[in-house]
Amino acid sequence: MLEFAVELFSDYTARTILLGAASLGIVSGVVGSYAVLRKQSLVGDVMSHAALPGIVLAFLIMGVKEQLPIFIGAALSAVLAVFLINLITSNSRVKTDSAMGMALSVFFGLGLVLLTYAQKMPDANQAGLDKFLFGQAEALVGKDVLVIGVTGLFALLVVGLFWKEFKLLCFDPDFGGTMGFSMKSLDLLVTAVIVSAIVIGLQTVGVVLMSSMLIAPAVAARQWTGGMGSMVILAALIAAVSGVTGVALSAGLENVPTGPAVIVCVSVIAFFSVLFSPNGFFTLRFKDARSRREIKKDYVLKALHDLALEHDDPGYAHSEKLLALGSEKGFNVRKSLLQLQEAGHVERAGEENWRLTPSGIREIRKLSPVGSNG
C-alpha cells in the first residue's frame, strides 16, 4: 500500500491527476457550502445532469474533444435548465420539485440521445465521450488540470470578493435587499459559481454524481461548525481529501470508475459526521440518555429527602417500594439508587431500605434553593 502511494506521488501523470482531484475538491467544497446553506442541494443535482447535452453538442459542433468548448457547452445547458425551471415555476402552478424533476430528466434524456447519435459517427474521436457520465480521472492531462485550476480560481475569487454579500443571501436575503444589494444579481452570481464548479468536476466525477461532490462535503462540514468561514474551509478540506483518496482508489483497484469511488469516500465522511459530530444523531441520543439518567437520579434523591423530612430526620431510611410508588411507570428506581450509591449519596439500610448519606444531603442542598422545603 505504502509502495503504491509512493509510486503514485512520484509519477508525473499521477501527480497531475491528484492535483486535479484536489483542486476540484477545494472548489466544490467551497461552492457546495452555498448550495447547501441556500437549500438548493437538488438544484446542483439538476444542473450537473443537465450539463450532458451541452457537452455532447459542443463536441458535435466543434468535432473535437477540446476542453474549453465542452466546458462552455456544459455551463450553458446547465444554466438553461435553471432558467427553464424558474420560467415554469413563476408562470404556472407547477411546483419547483416537479419542474426540477422535469428539467433533470429531459436534459439528461436529450444528452443520451445526442450521445448515441455521436457514437454512430464514423471517426473515432467521440470515443471517451461517455466517460463524462461517471468520470475518469486517468484521462486528465496537464492542460486539463490547468483549465480546472483557472476556472476554480475564478470561482474562489468571486466567493472571496462577495463573501459578505453571499452570506446575506444565504441567511437573510430580505435584509440584504433592504441594505441595497441586488439579491437577484447575487443569486445569478452564486448560480454561475456553482455551474463553474460542476463544469470542472465533469471529467473527474462525471455528470451523474457531481451533485454529491457539492452537497456531501458541505453537509459534513456543517455538522462540526457553525461559522461560515470555518464551514467553507472544512468543506474544502473534506472534499479535497475525498477527491484524492477516491482517485487513488480508482487507480489502484481495477475496474472502479473514478466518480463513484470519490463519492463513496465523501459520503462516508458525511454520514460519519451526521451520526457522530457534536450535533449528530448518536451524540444527541447519548446526551438525551445521560440527561434522563441525571433527572431520574435527582428525582429519587429528592423523594428520599422529602420522605425523610416528614420524620424530621434527614437520615431516615425508606423502602424502595415507597419510592417507586410516586414515580412513573417503567421507572427503574433501583437502578437510580444503585447509581446514587456508587456516587456515595445514599446507603443501604437493610434489604430494601435506603437512607441519605451526609454527602447526599449536601447534594440535595445544591439541587433545591436554600430555605425552601422542596
Added chain:
Amino acid sequence: MSPHQFDIQLVAVIVAASCAIPGAFLVLRRMSMMTDAISHSILLGIILAFFLVKDLSSPILIVGAAASGVLAISLIEAVNRARLVKKDASIGIVFPFLFSVAVILLSKYARNVHIDTHSVLLGEIAFAPFNRLILSGMDLGPKSVYVMGSILLLNLLFISLFYKELKVSTFDESFASSIGFRPRLIHYLLMAVVSLTCVGAFDAVGSILVIALIVIPPCCAYLLTDSLFRMILLSVVFGISAAVSGFWVANWLDVNIAGSMAFVCGVFFLVVFLLAPQRGLFGIMREKRRQRMDFAEASLLVSLYNQEIGETVKNHPDSRGMFRSADFASKVVEFLKRKGEIAVAGGKLFLTEKGRERARMTVEGR
C-alpha cells in the same frame, strides 16, 4: 411495423402507463424529487438481488429491489432527523452514495453479465422482445410485458383501493389523520408502489429516465384539469403518447429509445405549458392583457362620468391624459368607440347611454 417494433411499443406503453399513475400523486404531494432518490437507490437493490438470484426478471429480484427503494426513503428521513441537515441535502447525500456503491459493484463484479453501467443509464427496451416467455413450447410474447403488466395491474389496484385515502392525505394531511386515515402508512405504501414501478421500468428505460415518465405526464395533466380523476387519466394518455412517439423518433434518428421518450415528454410539457387554455403561458398573458384593457376602459369611463356629474378631476381635464402613452389612450378610446360606450365629437369624448350605465355600475361597485 414489424412484430419486433410492436413488442417494443407494447412494453413502452405499459411502462409509461404504470409510471404515470403513482406519478400524479407524487406531483401533487410535491415529492417529484423523491423519484430521483428512489430510482437511483433501487440500483443497489437490483444488483444485490441479482447476485443472489442471477435472473433479472425474477419476482424475488423485483420485490427485493423495491424494498431497497423504501429503505432509501427511510434512510433519508433518518438523516433528516439529524438537527443540521435540511430535507433537500438529506436526499442529496443518500442516493448518490447508494448509487455509487451500486455502480462500483456493477463495474467490478458484474462485468459481461446482463446488466452494465450503460444499461443502467440508457435502459435496454430495444432488447425487450428477445427475452420471451415460453410455456410448454408456446411463445407467449416478451417476458417484460408480463412483468410490467403485473406491476400496472398492481398500481391500478392500489389506487382504486386507496383512492379516497390517497386523495384526502394528499390535499389535507392533518384532516386525513383526524378522520383516522393514517397518512404515514399511505405515504409508505405509495413509496413502495413507486419503488416497485421504478424497478419494473429499470429494464426498459434505465434508472434516470424513469423520472421523466413519472413526473412529466402528470405535470402536463396538472395544467389541464382540476379534477384528480381526470388528471390521472390524462397523465396516462400523455405517458402512452410520449412512449409511442418517442419510440418512432428514436427509430427515425436511430438513437436511444429511452432518452428519446424522455425528450418527447419534455416537448409535450412545453406545448402544454405554452398553450393550455387557462393555465398556459399564452393564456395567462392574454388574460392579463384583457384585464389591463378592462381596467383602462373602466377608468376612462369613470373619469368621464365624474366630469359629467360635476366632480371634475383637475389633473385630467382631458381624461385621455391619465394613460401612460397617447398611443395606449387612443387604443382604449378606439375599443370603447367600437363597443358604442363613448362618442367623439370635436376632439372631445362623450359618454353614450351604454357607457354611462357601465360607468355608474363601476362606481357603485356592482
